Amino acid sequence: MNKTYEHNGLRSEMRVVQSATDSIRHDLFTEAFALRPMAPLTEHNPLLRRTPRRLRRYVRWLPHAVVTGFAALLALFMLERQPGTAGFLLTFLACTPLVVTLFRPIGAFWLSLGGIFVTSVLLTGTPWHPAGFASHLAVTAVVAARTRPRVAAEMWLLTIGFSAFLGAFNGYGYRSADVLQMAVLFGMVLFVVAAVRGLRDSKQQVAAQAAVTEVERSRRTLLEERTTIARELHDVVAHHMSVVAIQAEAAPYRVQDTPPELAAAFATIRENAVAALTELRRVLGVVRSEDPDAFGAAEPEAPQPTLADLGGLLANVRDAGLHVEHVTTGAVRPLPQGVELSAYRIVQEALSNVLRHAPGATARVEIGYVPVGLGLRIVNGRPDRLAKPSPGAGHGLTGMRERVTMLDGEMTARATPDGGYEIAAFLPVAPTTEAAA
Numbered sequence: 001m002n003k004t005y006e007h008n009g010l011r012s013e014m015r016v017v018q019s020a021t022d023s024i025r026h027d028l029f030t031e032a033f034a035l036r037p038m039a040p041l042t043e044h045n046p047l048l049r050r051t052p053r054r055l056r057r058y059v060r061w062l063p064h065a066v067v068t069g070f071a072a073l074l075a076l077f078m079l080e081r082q083p084g085t086a087g088f089l090l091t092f093l094a095c096t097p098l099v100v101t102l103f104r105p106i107g108a109f110w111l112s113l114g115g116i117f118v119t120s121v122l123l124t125g126t127p128w129h130p131a132g133f134a135s136h137l138a139v140t141a142v143v144a145a146r147t148r149p150r151v152a153a154e155m156w157l158l159t160i161g162f163s164a165f166l167g168a169f170n171g172y173g174y175r176s177a178d179v180l181q182m183a184v185l186f187g188m189v190l191f192v193v194a195a196v197r198g199l200r201d202s203k204q205q206v207a208a209q210a211a212v213t214e215v216e217r218s219r220r221t222l223l224e225e226r227t228t229i230a231r232e233l234h235d236v237v238a239h240h241m242s243v244v245a246i247q248a249e250a251a252p253y254r255v256q257d258t259p260p261e262l263a264a265a266f267a268t269i270r271e272n273a274v275a276a277l278t279e280l281r282r283v284l285g286v287v288r289s290e291d292p293d294a295f296g297a298a299e300p301e302a303p304q305p306t307l308a309d310l311g312g313l314l315a316n317v318r319d320a321g322l323h324v325e326h327v328t329t330g331a332v333r334p335l336p337q338g339v340e341l342s343a344y345r346i347v348q349e350a351l352s353n354v355l356r357h358a359p360g361a362t363a364r365v366e367i368g369y370v371p372v373g374l375g376l377r378i379v380n381g382r383p384d385r386l387a388k389p390s391p392g393a394g395h396g397l398t399g400m401r402e403r404v405t406m407l408d409g410e411m412t413a414r415a416t417p418d419g420g421y422e423i424a425a426f427l428p429v430a431p432t433t434e435a436a437a
Contacts, residue, residue: 027151028158033107038064038146044207064102067142071098078131086123093119094135101142109155112139113162120166128163128182137186141193149194156183156190218398225399229406245273306340307367310347314365317351323362324351330369339427342403343367343376349396350378350423360384361420373409373428382419400425 040060041048051059078091093115100108116132123129140159144152160183248270252258305313314326334340347365354363361380368375397413404411404425411425 023150024154024158027147027154028106028109031106032110033104035103036105036146038102040064044204067098067102067138070138071095074098074131074135090119090123090129090131094129094131097139098135098142101139101146105143105146106151108139109143112136113158116162117166137189140186141189144190144193145197149198152190152194156186159186222398222402225402228399229402241273241277245270245277248273304337304341305344306337307335307343308340310344310365310367313344313348313351317355317363320355322351322355325362325364326367327364328367328369332369335374335429339374339407339429342407343374343425343427345403346376346400346423346425347378349400353396353421354378354380358383358421359386373426376425376427377422379416379422380420397423 041062042060043049045060047062048056048059072095075091075095078094079087081087082090097108097112097115100111112135116128116136119129119132136159140152140155143155160179163182164179248266251266252263255262310326314324317324335343347367351363351365354361358380361383363378363380366375366377366379368377400413400423401411404427407427409425409427411423413421413423416422
């Protein structure tokens with residue numbers, strides 16, 4: 001039994017070791033010198049957003065300039081401290097991997113280790129030349145910033161193992177304390193770089209998820225508003241089709257000795273109206289049944305509101321604490337039911353936005369009757385306190401635009417100079433449509 005446990009434990013340890021070696025081989029050996037150019041800063045980078053627009057095309061290459069500038073400074077320092085052929089060779093071996101990190105990061109790591117080996121064996125006779133040490137530390141930091149955290153841990157292990165092997169193999173008297181100090185220093189640098197990289201990736205994922213959520217919320221709000229419009233259109237069209245059917249049925253009885261052709265025509269009109277009404281209810285009635293609470297306190301068969309019911313709406317918002325002024329210009333006249341319903345809903349949503357987003361502000365509702373349509377303007381002043389966060393803010397404008405677009409109208413929504421907000425819409429009304437209404 002104990003042998004079985006020992007055998008299973010040994011197999012588990014072997015699998016862990018094999019998994020680790022496979023990871024190292026995949027991260028540091030497979031296509032180690034593959035071309036992976038460092039991308040410039042994106043438009044979403046905080047540094048780029050704070051930069052003036054005329055300088056952004058230069059600032060976006062700042063990471064490349066930092067790496068190249070550090071390599072140039074290191075080269076100048078080494079050539080000044082150690083001129084001649086040996087100094088030039090040391091400079092080349094130390095600075096080349098830094099530049100290569102911009103194009104082939106994993107390959108630059110191996111070039112840096114190779115340069116350190118050549119420097120210690122052939123040129124300096126010491127395991128770590130100061131310039132080579134600084135160069136390798138910078139190379140591993142850049143590579144860790146461009147790769148996964150696992151690669152940073154693998155580079156740390158290989159660097160420490162290579163340093164211990166190099167000191168012991170060449171007999172430099174390299175103490176274990178030196179290896180420990182190097183392990184701590186490299187570990188701290190790589191940990192900070194990996195942590196910053198992980199934090200940046202997390203913020204990008206959160207921002208991307210927030211953007212997707214916002215798009216989905218906007219789409220859902222748009223679909224809900226279209227569903228509401230479809231339901232209201234069902235009520236409006238069903239009302240008119242019912243009137244057509246009733247009038248067509250009653251028309252033959254209003255005339256004595258109705259000609260058979262006329263009676264047949266009225267019967268056809270009624271049959272078509274009833275058929276259209278049935279089809280309309282079959283298609284759009286599903287919307288009503290899927291959202292039975294969409295009418296709130298009203299009954300499903302209650303008539304849809306019009307501008308004549310605007311007084312009740314204004315009284316409700318005044319009871320909620322909003323001081324609102326109502327002004328009507330032009331000759332008040334009945335308009336098509338779809339226009340009146342859309343105008344009522346636009347005013348309702350605009351006042352709801354004032355209550356929600358501008359607490360303490362005053363509002364003004366202007367309705368203008370003109371010969372070719374109806375003008376609406378809802379404007380509010382500056383709020384006297386901060387509004388509470390409201391998820392989905394601004395989506396009410398989507399429904400307003402949908403209603404205005406449905407009627408071939410125009411709408412603008414903008415902030416006012418005094419810190420308030422204004423919504424203006426125009427709903428055209430054709431003369432023939434108005435006469436029918």
